[in-house]
Structure formats: C-alpha cells, structure tokens
Amino acid sequence: MNGRFGEYGGQFVAETLVGPLQELEEEYQKALLDPEFTAELDKLLKMFVGRPTPITELHRLGATENGVKLWLKREDLTHTGAHKINNSIGQALLARRLGKKQIIAETGAGQHGVAVAAACAYLGLEATVYMGRVDAERQAPNVQRMELLGARVELVDLGTATLKDAINAAIREWIARPDTTHYLLGSVVGPHPFPTIVRNFQSVIGREARAQFLEENDRLPDAVVACVGGGSNAAGMFSAFLDDPVRLVGVQAAGEGKGGQCGHAAPLLYGDPGVLQGTRTYLLQDDDGQIQLTHSIAPGLDYAGVGPEHSHYKDTGKVEYISASDNEALDAFVALSSQEGILPALESAHAVAGALKVARQCAPGSTVLVNLSGRGDKDLTSAMAALKQREENAR
Amino acid sequence: MKRIEQTFTDNRTKDETTLVAYITSGYPLLGETVGLISAAVEAGADVIELGVPFSDPLGDGPVIQATGQAALDTGTTAAATLDVVAEARAAGVEAPIVLMGYCNPFLRYGLTQLYDDARSAGVDGFVVPDLPVSEGAEWLAHAEANELGQTFFTAPGSSAERIAASAAASRGFLYVLAANGVTGVRKDLDPGLDAYLERVRAAGDTPMAVGFGISRPEHVASLHGKTDGVIVGSALLQAIGAARDAAGRRQAVTGLISSLKAATR
Numbered sequence: 001m002n003g004r005f006g007e008y009g010g011q012f013v014a015e016t017l018v019g020p021l022q023e024l025e026e027e028y029q030k031a032l033l034d035p036e037f038t039a040e041l042d043k044l045l046k047m048f049v050g051r052p053t054p055i056t057e058l059h060r061l062g063a064t065e066n067g068v069k070l071w072l073k074r075e076d077l078t079h080t081g082a083h084k085i086n087n088s089i090g091q092a093l094l095a096r097r098l099g100k101k102q103i104i105a106e107t108g109a110g111q112h113g114v115a116v117a118a119a120c121a122y123l124g125l126e127a128t129v130y131m132g133r134v135d136a137e138r139q140a141p142n143v144q145r146m147e148l149l150g151a152r153v154e155l156v157d158l159g160t161a162t163l164k165d166a167i168n169a170a171i172r173e174w175i176a177r178p179d180t181t182h183y184l185l186g187s188v189v190g191p192h193p194f195p196t197i198v199r200n201f202q203s204v205i206g207r208e209a210r211a212q213f214l215e216e217n218d219r220l221p222d223a224v225v226a227c228v229g230g231g232s233n234a235a236g237m238f239s240a241f242l243d244d245p246v247r248l249v250g251v252q253a254a255g256e257g258k259g260g261q262c263g264h265a266a267p268l269l270y271g272d273p274g275v276l277q278g279t280r281t282y283l284l285q286d287d288d289g290q291i292q293l294t295h296s297i298a299p300g301l302d303y304a305g306v307g308p309e310h311s312h313y314k315d316t317g318k319v320e321y322i323s324a325s326d327n328e329a330l331d332a333f334v335a336l337s338s339q340e341g342i343l344p345a346l347e348s349a350h351a352v353a354g355a356l357k358v359a360r361q362c363a364p365g366s367t368v369l370v371n372l373s374g375r376g377d378k379d380l381t382s383a384m385a386a387l388k389q390r391e392e393n394a395r
Numbered sequence: 396m397k398r399i400e401q402t403f404t405d406n407r408t409k410d411e412t413t414l415v416a417y418i419t420s421g422y423p424l425l426g427e428t429v430g431l432i433s434a435a436v437e438a439g440a441d442v443i444e445l446g447v448p449f450s451d452p453l454g455d456g457p458v459i460q461a462t463g464q465a466a467l468d469t470g471t472t473a474a475a476t477l478d479v480v481a482e483a484r485a486a487g488v489e490a491p492i493v494l495m496g497y498c499n500p501f502l503r504y505g506l507t508q509l510y511d512d513a514r515s516a517g518v519d520g521f522v523v524p525d526l527p528v529s530e531g532a533e534w535l536a537h538a539e540a541n542e543l544g545q546t547f548f549t550a551p552g553s554s555a556e557r558i559a560a561s562a563a564a565s566r567g568f569l570y571v572l573a574a575n576g577v578t579g580v581r582k583d584l585d586p587g588l589d590a591y592l593e594r595v596r597a598a599g600d601t602p603m604a605v606g607f608g609i610s611r612p613e614h615v616a617s618l619h620g621k622t623d624g625v626i627v628g629s630a631l632l633q634a635i636g637a638a639r640d641a642a643g644r645r646q647a648v649t650g651l652i653s654s655l656k657a658a659t660r
Contacts, residue, residue, distance in 0.1 A: 012498055012525045014454045015548035016575055018557060158460070164451070171453050176576035178552060275498040275525070276451060288472045289503030290450040 003192025082374030110142025187230025191278030202236025251354030417628030421471025439656030456579030520544020
C-alpha cells in the first residue's frame with residue numbers, strides 16, 4: 001500500500017497521527033493474511049449485515065428511455081439500511097484487534113453513525129459519533145437510532161455544521177487520544193490508509209453485484225452508476241468492474257444546479273486539486289485556498305472534497321463524473337418509490353437520477369446497474385417538506 | 396533562515412530559552428498585526444510565528460480557530476500576510492518571522508511563487524502543521540533554494556526513527572508538540588514531558604521549540620535547560636481577545652510576553 005492514487009491521496013496530517021495511521025495500516029495488512037479475521041468478517045457480513053444483498057430488475061423506470069433495462073444493487077436491504085455497515089463492521093473488528101475500545105466516527109446523513117453504533121453495540125465497543133447540527137436536524141430519526149443503539153452523539157456547531165465539520169471534530173478528538181481511540185472513518189476520504197481500507201471493505205458490493213448480474217443476464221451491464229459524495233459506495237461498486245468493458249459513471253450532487261464554486265457539492269465537476277483532511281484531492285475552494293460552503297439536499301453528499309481515488313479516475317477518464325440536482329434527485333426519489341415500490345435514500349436517488357441520464361445516451365436494449373446505496377426512511381421529513389415547497393413555488 | 400539560527404545560537408550562549416510568540420495574521424484586524432508584532436518583539440519575543448488563517452485548521456483548538464475565522468471574515472489571505480511581514484520589516488522589526496499555515500492556502504498560492512515572495516517580504520521560514528516529513532520533499536526543496544527555514548514536528552508518541560527524521564529534515568528549528576491534541580491553554584504540563592524532551596534532544600542538534608499548552612511563566616521556567624525554545628500561542632491570543640481596543644491589545648501582548656520572557660533566564 002503506498003497511499004497514492006496517481007497524484008492524489010497521501011498523508012497530510014499532524015505528526016501526532018502519523019504513528020497511529022502506520023499502526024492501523026500494519027494491523028490491517030496482518031488482518032488480511034489472518035484466516036480467522038477474514039472468516040469472522042465473512043460470518044458477520046452474512047449473519048449480522050444480511051449479505052449477500054440481492055439485485056433487482058426494474059420494469060418501468062428507465063424503460064421509457066430507449067427501452068433500457070435498469071437493475072439495482074440493493075444495499076438499502078442491509079442491516080441499518082445502507083452500505084455503510086460493510087465498512088463499519090470491518091473497521092470495528094480491526095479496532096478490536098488493535099485493542100482500542102473507544103470508537104469515534106463522523107456522520108453526515110447519519111447512516112454511517114447508525115452503522116457504527118450498531119457494529120459497536122454488537123462487538124462490545126464504545127461509540128461516539130460527531131454530527132453537524134444542521135444534519136442532525138434534517139436526519140432526526142437517525143440521531144434517535146444512534147442513541148438507542150448505545151452511541152453518544154456529539155453535535156458540531158462549527159463551520160456549516162455539516163459533514164466536513166463533523167470530520168474536523170472527529171479528527172481533533174482523535175489527535176487528543178490517538179493511543180486509546182480508533183477513528184472509524186466512514187468514507188474513502190482522509191489520510192492513507194483510510195481510502196484504501198474503506199474501499200476494500202466496500203468492494204464486497206461490486207464483487208457480489210458483478211457475479212449476480214452475470215448469473216441473471218449471462219453478460220455484464222453496459223454501464224454501472226453510483227452516487228459520489230466521499231465516494232465509498234461508488235468505490236466499492238466500481239472496484240469489481242475496473243478491468244471490464246463497462247462504462248462507469250459517478251453522480252455528484254449538483255445542489256441548486258447552477259454550477260460555479262458554491263450551491264452544490266460537486267468538486268469533481270467544478271473544483272480544483274488541493275489538500276483537505278489529510279488527503280490531496282479535488283476540492284471546492286476559493287482563490288485563496290479556503291474551503292467553500294457546499295449544498296445538497298442529500299446530507300451524505302454534502303461535502304467539499306471527495307475520495308482521492310475518484311480524483312485519479314476523473315483525470316484518467318476511467319470513471320465519468322456527472323451530476324444530478326436537488327430537483328432531479330427528488331424526482332427520482334418519488335419515481336422509484338411510486339413506480340417500483342422502492343424508497344431510496346436521497347443520496348441514492350442521485351444515482352438513480354444519474355442512471356436515467358445515462359440511459360438516455362444508451363443504445364436500445366442496454367442494461368444499467370445502479371448501486372442503491374441506502375434506503376430513504378430517514379429522508380421522509382425533509383423530502384416531503386422539499387416536495388411541498390416545490391409545489392408551492394410552482395403555483 | 397540565518398536569522399533563526401543566529402537567534403537560537405545567541406540564546407544558547409546566554410543560557411536563555413528562546414521565546415516564540417504566535418500571532419494570527421489579521422486578528423482582530425489586519426491593520427493591527429504589525430503593531431502587535433512590534434509589541435511582542437519589544438517585550439522580548441525572540442521569534443514571531445505568524446499564522447495564515449485557514450477555514451479548516453485541524454491542529455488548532457477553539458481559541459486559534461476563532462481568531463482564524465475572525466481574520467478570514469475581514470479578508471486576511473496569504474498574500475495579505477506577506478504584506479504584513481514586509482511592513483513589519485519596513486517598521487524596523489528584525490526578529491525572525493516564520494509563517495505558520497496549513498497546506499491548502501499555500502498550495503493554492505503556488506509553492507514556487509510563495510517561497511520566492513516570502514523571501515522578498517522578509518519571512519525567515521515556514522511551519523506547516525499538516526505536512527509531515529514524508530510529504531515535505533517539494534516544500535523543503537523550495538526552502539533550500541530560498542535559504543528559508545522549514546519546521547517539522549515531533550509528537551509525544553513519535554518513534555525514535557520519526558523524531559530523528561523530523562529533526563534531520565527541519566531547517567531553522569524543530570517543533571516539539573508538548574502534548575497530544577490541538578492547540579490550547581492547558582493548566583499543567585504533561586508529567587512525561589521531560590523524558591520525551593530528552594529523547595528529542597538525543598536525536599540531534601537542530602534547535603527545538605516546545606509548543607502546545609505553554610501559557611504561564613512557571614511553564615517556561617520549568618522548561619529552562621530542557622529545550623532551546625518555547626512557543627506561546629493560545630494564551631497570547633486570549634489576552635489579545637480580552638482587551639477592549641487597539642492600545643489595550645498591544646498592552647496585553649507587552650504584559651504577557653514580558654512576564655514569559657522573565658522566565659526564560
């Protein structure tokens with residue numbers, strides 16, 4: 001592991017964290033070679049997380065776009081309702097190997113926080129979750145779930161009180177207690193080795209989905225689509241298709257849909273490379289290198305940076321990055337629910353909206369596999385309010 | 396960098412601890428920064444560490460975070476901070492001035508241009524808290540080409556190999572983090588600090604300055620002979636923040652620095 005993805009990645013951290021990061025990398029590599037570790041992880045993925053998750057063929061959505069067939073990878077059906085649990089259970093096992101009982105984590109949408117709380121409760125670890133106050137308000141059910149699952153939730157008032165600020169708070173806490181605490185980072189962001197470890201724990205999504213799709217269709221999909229905030233569900237999904245002749249598409253949050261440096265969370269479309277939270281990657285920043293405010297209706301995508309591996313794939317063209325606005329995501333949220341009976345998270349609704357754009361460009365009869373990273377129960381209040389607002393504005 | 400080396404050498408000869416004073420550029424107003432630097436130097440600060448504000452200062456606690464945000468709110472940038480240094484030099488400040496800042500604003504400025512402009516403005520070196528030695532090669536090359544200092548860090552948990560690497564790479568002085576955590580006033584120094592300072596001392600002859608939690612004269616006095624220098628930041632900014640007006644802020648700097656300076660001998 002060298003921690004570089006082309007010119008991105010690295011380990012831009014305080015000296016205090018260099019030792020703990022090294023220790024984490026060494027323990028991770030030992031764990032990979034330890035049959036007991038891999039057997040326990042496989043068992044937990046099966047019996048606690050509920051893997052494998054199925055793939056589901058859609059019959060209406062997408063059919064009107066050139067007769068394209070959409071398939072979903074159903075990460076919404078995992079225990080706790082999103083892909084985040086794949087990484088949380090893996091890293092919680094690592095923390096236990098490291099002898100660290102205190103777990104800290106950040107959360108945006110609350111899905112990672114809930115997954116950490118559940119994994120820690122199951123494995124007998126103590127969890128503290130940092131969450132921006134704004135996110136806690138728009139994802140209130142997840143705050144209650146975390147607390148019920150035994151986690152301490154620390155609300156963060158700094159900055160915009162969203163995901164980036166929650167990560168800052170968690171990193172500062174980790175710097176204070178690096179010897180006894182494991183920082184269970186929830187996405188493919190941050191300093192090396194997190195982007196690699198998290199991607200590897202999420203690669204189960206891609207491995208399963210590729211095999212399942214081949215089994216059902218005797219061929220690979222023409223395109224694979226996933227939403228990209230930090231980018232962990234996409235990194236896990238894409239990892240199985242990197243050597244295949246398959247179009248890979250990441251969907252970022254276009255927010256208000258006006259582009260520029262503000263009002264969205266799409267650094268891969270509108271940002272420039274820089275260093276934030278330990279890694280070199282595309283960022284939304286101003287001319288002086290200050291990090292810009294972001295906006296997305298989906299808290300899990302509302303982030304000024306992105307995983308360094310995605311920055312590399314953008315530059316090499318391995319993955320195409322497009323965007324979906326708040327409005328397009330809301331349309332997809334409603335459409336998938338009413339036409340297919342599946343209620344997606346607002347984050348995953350961006351992937352569905354992006355997949356419909358991809359479908360319009362596909363040849364008739366093509367197939368598109370979409371990673372449905374999480375379920376939308378947590379979003380009901382904010383999505384219904386946004387839909388009502390939109391209706392009123394249209395009058 | 397020569398000015399930094401000379402300062403530490405002179406103080407070693409006199410058996411005095413070098414006093415490094417941290418001030419956030421543009422706090423509370425850009426127009427006051429030169430005056431606060433002058434006040435600190437006149438009261439006995441040997442080196443000025445001038446902070447370039449960043450929106451996401453991961454190594455800083457609430458006090459320095461708040462000063463940085465206030466400075467950003469009034470438009471303080473890396474370029475404006477270089478102007479502050481040039482003005483301080485024009486006003487006759489001769490003490491070494493090092494710029495403290497996080498990677499991103501410096502990278503955005505462009506490292507080639509930054510080190511070139513810094514040398515022209517009268518800057519003596521750089522302190523970059525999110526730049527460990529393993530990521531520092533390019534920065535060091537620019538520092539060498541411009542004869543500027545480049546400070547790396549040690550932490551209480553750093554291995555002997557990492558302490559040696561940071562000491563060997565540092566130009567000017569080595570920043571010894573007195574504690575885990577972020578910047579901020581702490582009541583007491585860590586009981587394990589002496590043994591840790593001995594480990595750092597054993598790693599080489601690069602001048603070392605201890606920071607994080609140094610706020611009182613008794614802290615400074617207790618470190619005499621165990622380190623070449625001490626760094627005071629949050630306590631100074633708290634004193635500045637508590638004063639009512641510009642004159643009061645200069646007096647606050649004079650008062651705290653004088654009392655700390657007396658403890659360096």
